[in-house]
Amino acid sequence: MITIGQLAGYVGVSIKTIRVYHDKGLLPEPDRDASGYRRYGANDAIDLIKIRTLAEAGVPLSRIRDLRSATDEEFQQALREIDDELTARIRGLRTTQGRLRELAAGHLALLPAEVGGHLEQLAHWGFTPRWVDLQRDLWILVFATHPDHAITLFHDQAETLADPALRQIFLDYDQAHDLDADDPRIDELARRITRATRERYGPGEPPELDTASEIPALIQGTVNASSPAWQRLDTLIRAQLDA
Known part of the structure; x- marks a missing residue:
């Protein structure tokens, strides 16, 4: 039989941790002996090792407590599930590690190559650095949050800007x-944009992100916040398209 300090040293946890496990009902607290000390046996050490292993795997203490009353079959099934969760976490951490290494090497590609080329083309067409930087930030946001829809939206915008007349509208914007x-001039530009939108898409709607997503509102809010003129332009366009 060993003391709580010896148990903590053998298993590799602190005395405070063992007391927390007692308080949470994970590890039964033994009675005191004649000398006033609580003595622990081999079974206590084995139980503590199990608890420590599960806790280090990220299993919540409440779940560990529930597993104490599980059958052997239930316990084994729980271990398999925990193993699967760990595998997924490890995969995610390796992906994150790879991104960090790419970032450190200066090779982090936040956008597909075709988007990067398109952004470079914007400058050649006469768009301001402010516009190019804004577009880059917005596409990073869209590709990060909606990778399945982002490329469709990008191709739609790229096709729009390939048309000189439509590109001029964006330049004026x-x-x-x-x-x-x-x-x-804001009113006139709003009418031109509304007319061009209706001519391009007819009675349909331009491709957009999931209507349940907050990203479109965040994107438009970011654009509007940078210019009172752009904010009024957005309000006019929405009103005219809804009319």
């Missing part, structure tokens, strides 16, 4: 950033 919100 870019330049409108510094206009006063009440400038009449």
Whole structure:
């Protein structure tokens, strides 16, 4: 029989941890002997090793407590499930580790190559660095949160900008950033954008993200926050499309 300090040293946990396990009902607390000490046996050490192993695997203490009353078959099934969860976590950590190493080497690719090429083309077409940086940040957000839909949205925008007339509308949108919100040119630009949208998509809707997602609102809010003129332009376009 050994003391709590000896048990803690043998198993590799602190005395405080053992007392927490007592309080949580994970490890039965033995009675005190004639000298006033609590003495632990081999079974206590084995139980503590099991608890420590499960806790280190990330299993919540409440689940570990429930497993104390599980049958051998239930316990083995729980271990298999925990092993699967660990495998998934390890896979995720390895992916994260790979990204960190790419970041350290300066090779982290946040966007597909075709998107990077498109962003470079924007500058050649005359878009401001502000617009290019904004587009880059927004595409990073879209590809990170909606990888299954992002490429469709990107191709739609790329096709739109390939049309010189439509590209000019986007260039005018870019330049409108510094206009006063009440400038009449904002009203005219809103009408042009509404007309071009209806001509391109007809009665249908432009491709968009999941309507349950908060990302579209976040994206538009980010755009609007950078310019009162852009904010009013967005309000006018929405009103005209809904009319």
